[in-house]
Amino acid sequence: MSPTEAMPTDLKQAALDYHALPKPGKIATEITKPTRTQRDLALAYTPGVAEPVRAIHKDIEAAYRYTAKGNLVAVITNGTAVLGLGDVGALAGKPVMEGKVVLFKAFGGIDAFDIEVDTHDPDEFIETVARIAGGFGGINLEDIAAPHCFRIERELRERLDIPVFHDDQHGTAVIICAGLINALRIAGKRLEDARIVCLGAGAAGLASMHLLTTLGAKRENILMIDRQGVIRSDDHRANEYQREFAADTDRHTLADACVDADVFVGVSGPDLLTADVLSTMADNPIVFALANPDPEIDPALAHRTRDDVIMATGRTDYPNQINNVLGFPYIFRGALDVHARTINDAMLTAAVHALAALAHEPVPDSVLQAYEVDTLSFGREYFIPKPFDPRLIDVVPAAISQAAIDSGVARTDQAVRP
Incomplete structure (x- = not known):
């Protein structure tokens, strides 16, 4: 649908x-400059505009200034x-x-x-x-x-x-990974030990699993599933990008893959995770059912099936929304502030950790008012910041800028915001 x-x-x-x-x-x-007088126009266009043209022709980095x-x-x-x-x-x-x-x-x-x-x-x-x-x-x-x-x-x-950034890949991955770090903490589990099932082997799924391995997940603990089932090393139908996660396994179906799994990440379609399959997952199962508008499993059904489930969706009307607006504006903000040449894994992991850490802090009153709730605190119903949290614009870009500087892709060693 x-x-x-x-x-x-x-x-x-x-x-x-x-x-x-x-x-x-x-x-x-x-228009960001005055255009009220003849002098203004002489500066904005001819003849004054020739001066920044000459400056940029001499040094293309001057384009950032002029x-x-x-x-x-x-x-x-x-x-x-x-x-x-x-x-x-x-x-x-x-x-x-x-x-x-x-x-x-x-x-x-x-x-x-x-x-x-x-x-x-x-x-x-x-x-x-x-x-x-x-x-x-x-x-x-x-x-x-x-x-x-x-x-x-x-x-x-x-x-x-x-920076060239495909948000459907990396923006989604950052938010998923930030949420999973916190969800695993709530579940009392470690990322490096977690058995992860990813349903959906397109842009978002592949980028998310790649970033999770950068953060410490073990590739041998990840099973990726597309329409034909588990992507396995003995199955050559996968494309070159999916083969990175081809697994040595005798599991073939989603039901096979989910037995004793700690984490389910769905970036696929509605109602593909059944209650019966959910019931076979490990204790405190983490379910990120992110298909929109209808998730892979209805949250109400998930909670009826498992009272220990830790749940996130892509929707605004359920707790723990995995929303890309938590990522891309602030990732680009941090990159632009230091005139970065790229957005690399170091910057993405910095964003993950900054977002995850922010969910542990006391929630401002303005956020409670925006979402019409009396309280929010770190736990099963709140482990990822809300999009209207005013602290995001300060916390995440600063982490991104510093990571860009530290990894050598910044043109300047001090963030300067327009």
Whole structure:
């Protein structure tokens, strides 16, 4: 079921009205310098604009000082994997890209442009992005189908000296990993010992499992499952990216994989984890059922089946929402603040640990008011920060910036925010 099919009729019309009125779309541009006098115009354009042109021609790093490059991200798609709607085409993906621009600005104070590239050819897409990238401080790839998304990101990262970040992969991975670190602590288990089942072998699943291994999970403890079952080393149908997690195992099905498993991560589809399968998992099972709008198992059913289950979903109406807005605005904010050349694993792990640690701190009153609750404290019902937590903009970017400096990918050794 797609997100729109699950939406009430009145909300569908409200969504259309929201995007159409009082003027079409969700974004616009603003002018940041005065334009009231002839002198202002002489500085903004000819002849004054020639001076920063000369400065940048002499030293391209001067673009960070004289243009908006350092606080500007391109949000780019080809429309091949838009939300749960599939390959709707580049232009139909524009409302989602505009929405991502809104989130960059609202949560990270980052300016962004959406760019829709009308091609299914990964080479054409890579070449297009590479040729326009110079004017931006970072590239956010969005809603690009696997497996092309892996190659596109890899080649652009090799060619460009600014961060290239596929949020469907790494943004999702950061939030999942932050939540899992805390959920394992609640369960009294260690990441390096945990047996993990991942249902969904696309962008989000592969990136999440990779980041978990970076954090200490053992690859031999991970079973990854796609539509045909467990991806095994004796099964050659998997693509080159999935084969990284091909397992030596005699388990074939999801039911086989979940027996005595500590963790289930679902980035797949609705109602695929049954109560019977959940009942075979280890004590204090951790279930991240992240399919939207309908998770792999209904939380009410999960709690009826196991009173010791530790649960997260991708929805706003249940506790412990795994929401990418906790990640990408702050990851880019931290990267842009030090003019980073890339976003590497050190920066992603810094984001994971910063988010996980924040959930242990006392929750501000403003967050309680925003979610209309009297109290929130670390535990089974709260182990990942809420998106409207005002501390995120200070805590996560600072961790990212420091990791960029420490790992040698920052152009400056001191974070400077526009």
